[in-house]
Amino acid sequence: MTDSESIEVLVVDDEDALLEAYAAMLSMDYQVRTAATGEDALAELSPETDVVLLDRRLPEQSGEEILSEIRDQGVDCQVVLCSAVVPGADIVPLEIDGYLQKPVGPSELTETIERQARIQTYSDEIREYAALEAKRAAIENAGSPTSGDEQYETLLAEIEQKEQAVDVTEIEAVPV
Template sequence: MSDASPLVLVVEDEPDLADLYATWLSSDYRVRTAYGGHEALDALDDDVDVILLDRRMPGLSGDEVLAAVRDRGIDCRVAMVTAVEPDFDIVAMGFDDYLVKPVTKDALRETVSTLCTRNVYDEGVQELFSLASKKALLEAEKSSTELEDSEEYAELTARIEKLQSELDETVGGVDDHDSFVGFYQDLDRNSSED
């Protein structure tokens, strides 16, 4: 990220909704809007810090845009903002957060703020946050029986436990108290959503 305010790319095929999200964010962030998947890929570059991505769009879906973002190696955080109810397929997707429409101004702003904060963490920590978000989302949307029967959920849980274990070993080397406390506050906030 540069010294300028973070750049958010809003990708939404409903122009009124895209413009509303942009308005909600414009006081604190630089904002680009794209009214579809192809337009999103045209607007995408290394300056983008956060993408708010609609999942269901005609032409090029949000899932396809997300795959293209990751294939291009763009280092940014992505939140899916969609009416598509989450299913176990989200475990394999490369997003960082998932908001189900309708979305409030506060929820959208908080998500962007959190994702901008995550940009300063290393890749392993970012992955842990992303996985914890997916786990919390699935636990909120699925029954305990569905979770118990899901191989994807079991693999997700195992990956989180492994990353947390690796992180516990790494944190032993953190000597900046404020960084240590701030990191665990962020992690606790995500875990409390579980």
Template sequence: MATDTPSVLIVEDEPDLANLYAAWLGDTCDLETAYDGETALDAIDETVDIVLLDRRMPGLSGDTILETIRDRELDCRVAMVTAVEPDFDIIEMGFDDYLVKPVSKAELRRIVDQLTLRSSYDAQLQEFFALASKKALLDAQKTDAELKSSQEYAQLRDRLAVLRVQVNDTMEELLEQDGYRQLCQDIARDSILQESN
């Protein structure tokens, strides 16, 4: 991110809801709003830091827009903000976080703050937090039996375990530098959540 003020694109097909999100974030972000997938794809470029993306929209779905963002290799964080309840298909999706509607002003601001911070992390840490978010989401939405029977979930846990070791090594290096207190708190919080599951 080039500045302290993140550039946020809100992609939401309900104009009233998109405008509400914009009002909630307007004093902390540079905002652009797209009410459909085609407009969103035209607006997404290397200047966009964060995309708040609805999954279910007429025309181009949020899933298709997300794939296009990743195919273009744009370095932006994406949070799905949707009424679609998460299922195991989210494991392979390239988003960074997932909020189920309805969302509050505090939740939306929190996610933008977190994604802004994550943008300063390297690719390894970004992947770690994206996968940890997916695991936490599935843990909250699925039964133990569903989790145990999912091969995708088992692979997710395995990948997280490998990344956790790598992240712990990276964290030791970062502890020697200034400005990484929030990073350490995020990793410590995730480790606690992982151990409790």
């Protein structure tokens, strides 16, 4: 994925003003579709979707439920939760590829999309490693308590295991 204009982004958020702002910020560089509900998000999702920016709190279905449905459909896309909810160890079991804590500015949105589009081109093992590292970074950057948390300790163990299983040169090429 080298041409940013070929990157297809689906933005899902129930706040109309935020949805419009994200679409305006991103539409100059990417193909952008939007959805205000989980049902609309699933209708907009396609095999061409590269990155989904998914609000964690939606009125009819949670972002986590939509995430599960995206994964069940087998669409090969990167899913980044974009939420005001402070990430904690509760994100460890989620099949997400990244986490953005609102408010999110234009440069952070663009960097995230570019990173996720790059990661999508790597092997499954590298993609899994990058997702694990993204969860760790989100939890630590939010200052969430981690001491003695079993889910967080499991996350660290999974990261260590993945590091031993993947090509270190590929890991270094993935900015985390």
